[in-house]
Amino acid sequence: MGYDKLEKNLIDIIKEEQAKLGFFKEDIRLYYPLSSLNHFFAANDTADEMQARLSTLPASLTDKLGDIMVSHKGDRFCFHIPPQGTVYVHDNTAENEFIKELVNLVGRHGCTMNEILDLFHTYSENIITEEMDNGEFDRLIRFADNPEDTYYYCFKDEGYHIIYHRFLPEDYTDFDF
Structure with a gap:
């Protein structure tokens, strides 16, 4: 369930960015505080535990958005989404x-x-x-x-x-x- 919530939110944010800036086939980086990620997973992970949880994302997510790289500094996480992700959202989801x-x-x-x-x-x-x-x-x-x-x-x-x-x-x- 947590990965589904994460996927929906990533796609929603990409749609919002595309509404604001237009569509570009590009890498994007989206940032989340640890607390938000814990909400997605109904967890109380430390930053290192969350990093471990996100080290292998499910194929249902990566097949759509590509090989997402997740890193963190302290409690701030960065999701580096390759161009495949922005193209997927543009080509395969309804505009919001x-x-x-x-x-x-x-x-x-x-x-x-x-x-x-x-x-x-x-x-x-x-x-x-x-x-x-x-x-x-x-x-x-x-x-x-x-x-x-x-x-x-x-x-x-x-x-x-x-x-x-x-x-x-x-x-x-x-x-x-």
Whole structure:
């Protein structure tokens, strides 16, 4: 189950990168804290134990994304994905239309929080939104009923544009916003 969660997240991040930057046949490096990886595997591994766990990834993952090299410095892990991975995601997975629209919307000068809420509502009437006052973000928005998108989207209105970051639910809880 943990490798399935890891695979889904790697693919989701590659899709988001391709929505932001376009498709390029290239190596990419994705970074994870140890705590996120432990969430995927419902584990409490040390960094060395996690490195050992990830030293041989299942064929179901490497057949798609290639020979991923995993390394770590302390509790920070790097997944070096070869060009095969970006090509696989581009050629074999459906575009995430929501992410694509969100990236385009927040990339536009003058984007408003109401426009972001409207976008979420075009994908589901059942969203959860909470005001935040932690210095990092102003608002949390997430889908209440979409098993394909369980991310927590946190937004910050910086006056001239809005930025966002999406978190896995467990990581969001760890941050204790």
